[in-house]
Amino acid sequence: MARFWVCVAGAGFLIACVILHGRLCGSGVLRNFVFQVSWRTEKLLYRLDLDWPNYPEYFTGTTFCVAVDSLSGLVYVAQRGDSIPKVLVFTEDGYFLRAWNYTVDTPHGMFAASTPYEQSVWITDVGSGSYGHTVKKYNSFGDLVQVLGTAGKKGTGLNPLQFDNPAELYVEDTGDIYIVDGDGGLNNRLIKLSQDFMILWLHGENGTGPGKFNIPHSVTLDSAGRVWVADRGNKRIQVFNKDTGEWLGAWSDCFTDEGPSSVRFTPDGKHLIVAQLGLSRLLVLAAPPVGSIGTCSVVSTIQLPDQTLPHLLEIDHMTGAIYVAEIGAKQVQRYVPLSTYVPAFST
Ligand SMILES: *[C@@H]1O[C@H](CO)[C@@H](O)[C@H](O)[C@H]1NC(C)=O
Ligand SMILES: *[C@@H]1O[C@H](CO)[C@@H](O)[C@H](O)[C@H]1NC(C)=O
Secondary structure, eight states, X not given: OEEEEEEEEETTTEEEEEEEEEEEOTTSOEEEEEEEEEEEEOOOOEEEETTSSSOGGGOOSEEEEEEEETTTTEEEEEEEOSSSOSEEEEETTSOEEEEEOTTOSSEEEEEEOOOSSOOEEEXXXXXXXXXXXXXXXXXXXXXXXXXXXXXXXXXXXXXXBOOSSXXXXXXXXXXXXXXXXXXXSSOOEEEEEOTTOOEEXXXXXXXXXXXXXXXXXXXXXXXXXXXXXXXXXXXXXXXXXXXXXXXXXXXXXXXXXXXXXXXXXXXXXXXXXXXXXXXXXXXXXXXXXXXXXXXXOEEXXXXXXXXXOEEEEEEOTTTOOEEEEETTTTEEEEEEEOSOOOOOBOO
């Protein structure tokens, strides 16, 4: 008996399939068939929020990074270009609040680190001007609060600390800072600093072996005390113990096509969202439980239009929304978790 699947995509993420059981007669006419309907859910976990932000016209440059302060409901976007505001501040609802460009040269990565008493955003600056080669902390209004590195001077030094193309950072609630340096400059390092900016440990070598890097581009932590680094040029993610810096393992199976450019965990800790810049794709990976990191496994993918070029992303820890800074499309887009899942059934 021949089986024919007739599938109709509906509602964006559901695929209705009708199985026609029947016999094709000589005349090509279907006879004797029974209908079976089965609903199959694609593992689509997010939908694009076309209403964020309210006025995309504020994106006047190339949007390299985004940070979310979920405590205060603020979204920071940094963009590059001439004679434009470099940092834009939006509400999570998509309303534009303010912008600044003083003391920002060429932003690359950012991280919002807020407490109930202080709102702040950190920016890595890869510029070669007088504000470049630094990692800087601002308050929410753009006042410069702290500069790490030697402004205007790239280098490999540790005392005083120097950067070259610092790519991104992650700041813990304790104030401890993890910096990946960098984006194709002199250094290929992962540095952990204490809250008073002393080096606690570092991995500082260029190469392909364990704990060595080729363009460490993004860094994040999980709730099990592990540091996850997108080692883009080596097409892998490397994982370290956050207290000792000990190397715990690497994932490369998921990145044979292209290395990861951004790494962030979902608030429930179940998934690691990874951007693949050149493929214009986001991967939803299964986060491993405490202990061995095992091998990587893709739960779902979000394919963006060609040439969107997702560079760095951030996840709102209250709502789970993913904000993606797209250097090709020159915008930041928001993907929100689908609140309702339709259970799969088949006959
Ligand atoms: C800073 O932004 C303003 C607009 O907000 C723009 O007129 C000015 O040229 C910018 N300055 C630089 C140095 O980019
Ligand atoms: C690091 O090593 C790679 C090849 O192993 C090389 O292409 C790159 O130029 C090196 N980078 C630095 C900063 O030495």
